[in-house]
Amino acid sequence: MAEDRGNHLAAKAVAITDDVIATDYAQRPELLARFGERGRTLYRRDNLYHLSFLTEAVRLGEPALFVDYVAWAKSMLSAHGVPVEHLVENLRLLRAAICRHVPPDEAAAAAVPIDNSLQALALPGAEPATYCASASPHGGLALDYLTLLLKADRKGAAGLVHRAVEEGLPLQRIYLDVFQQSQREVGRLWQLNRITVAQEHYCTAATQAIMNQFFGQVLETPRIGRRVIAFCVAGDLHEIGLRIVADLFELAGWECDFLGANMPADSIFDMLTAAPPDLIAVSATMTFHLELVEKFIRTLRARPDIARIPVMVGGRPFLIAENLWQRVGADGWAADAETAVARGSELVDGR
Numbered sequence: 001m002a003e004d005r006g007n008h009l010a011a012k013a014v015a016i017t018d019d020v021i022a023t024d025y026a027q028r029p030e031l032l033a034r035f036g037e038r039g040r041t042l043y044r045r046d047n048l049y050h051l052s053f054l055t056e057a058v059r060l061g062e063p064a065l066f067v068d069y070v071a072w073a074k075s076m077l078s079a080h081g082v083p084v085e086h087l088v089e090n091l092r093l094l095r096a097a098i099c100r101h102v103p104p105d106e107a108a109a110a111a112v113p114i115d116n117s118l119q120a121l122a123l124p125g126a127e128p129a130t131y132c133a134s135a136s137p138h139g140g141l142a143l144d145y146l147t148l149l150l151k152a153d154r155k156g157a158a159g160l161v162h163r164a165v166e167e168g169l170p171l172q173r174i175y176l177d178v179f180q181q182s183q184r185e186v187g188r189l190w191q192l193n194r195i196t197v198a199q200e201h202y203c204t205a206a207t208q209a210i211m212n213q214f215f216g217q218v219l220e221t222p223r224i225g226r227r228v229i230a231f232c233v234a235g236d237l238h239e240i241g242l243r244i245v246a247d248l249f250e251l252a253g254w255e256c257d258f259l260g261a262n263m264p265a266d267s268i269f270d271m272l273t274a275a276p277p278d279l280i281a282v283s284a285t286m287t288f289h290l291e292l293v294e295k296f297i298r299t300l301r302a303r304p305d306i307a308r309i310p311v312m313v314g315g316r317p318f319l320i321a322e323n324l325w326q327r328v329g330a331d332g333w334a335a336d337a338e339t340a341v342a343r344g345s346e347l348v349d350g351r
Helices: 007-011 013-027 030-060 063-079 084-101 104-121 139-150 154-166 171-191 197-213 215-219 240-251 265-274 287-301 316-320 337-349
Strands: 227-233 255-263 279-283 311-314
Touching: 007 013, 007 030, 007 104, 013 030, 013 084, 030 063, 030 084, 030 104, 030 287, 063 084, 063 104, 063 171, 063 287, 063 316, 084 104, 139 154, 139 171, 139 197, 154 171, 154 197, 171 197, 171 240, 171 337, 197 215, 197 240, 215 240, 227 240, 227 265, 227 287, 240 255, 240 279, 240 311, 240 337, 255 265, 265 287, 279 287, 279 337, 287 311, 287 316, 311 337
Parallel strands: 227 255, 227 279, 279 311
Antiparallel strands: none
8 A cells, every 4th residue: 555645636626736736827828818718728637637646656655657657748739739848837837836835744745756867858858659550460460450441431441351261360369469459559659749539539439349349259168267357546547458358368268347447346245245356357547546445445454355466567668667566566567468468367366
């Protein structure tokens, strides 16, 4: 369990944000004339978003979580024509405002990820690499698949992967090298402002629909007598990555109760008590969802009847901070869908 750090940052987030904006608009009065009240509203939204990531980085003692977020924000803002200097100044103002609103020890803890981020922003940046490179396994197929989806040709995309399976490509490779990689590429293209939100949503919904077409084959796999419950914590709407993991468990012979996105943890415990699974898989895509992961695990461990069920976690934050899975109280983690089944099996074997 993480220490109770970051409490003042969370409690004072609005005051800190108002301080940042007031200071910046006083220094640069032209901002109001240039961007109007809508600009101020967006500034406030973005600064509160910064603070949500910073608070969790401080609470967990993992500055890298905020540094990674700032790197993402830099590329996203640059793609929308916002110079990196604006982000740098915002972080400097944020650092100063925090010192005025929270106790010195917490302000000092918050300064570490901010300063690390400022150092990283001073270095030359590179555009995030594509996930559909021709040199990667079946990268050409993934790129052709995504190209069809971006043309809103779901039928063509479905036909492409069905033909690949008919020609002998294992279904597992379709999930890992086509579905997973193309979805990662969708996220990269949105980050770089090369596709719209509508296109992003279409690609995700189409891929889920195409995955459903294969589910009959998934269920034909002989069962091995193991069961996993998989869900995304409350507020996390990014379910397709975990859906890929869930289907791969099914392909490995597990029964998988996939509960999907935005799952309130309190409603899961009756299910766990009635029919305890062999494994629980929990996904958190955003850093500010980690507190809910930790709370779920803490509550689980306090229930003697289900306390020994192993918990495996996954999602972007766990790729950034090496020991984060331990900090939230999990038994293990998986870096991607390909390793999730093997790691889950290890946790059950070692229970």
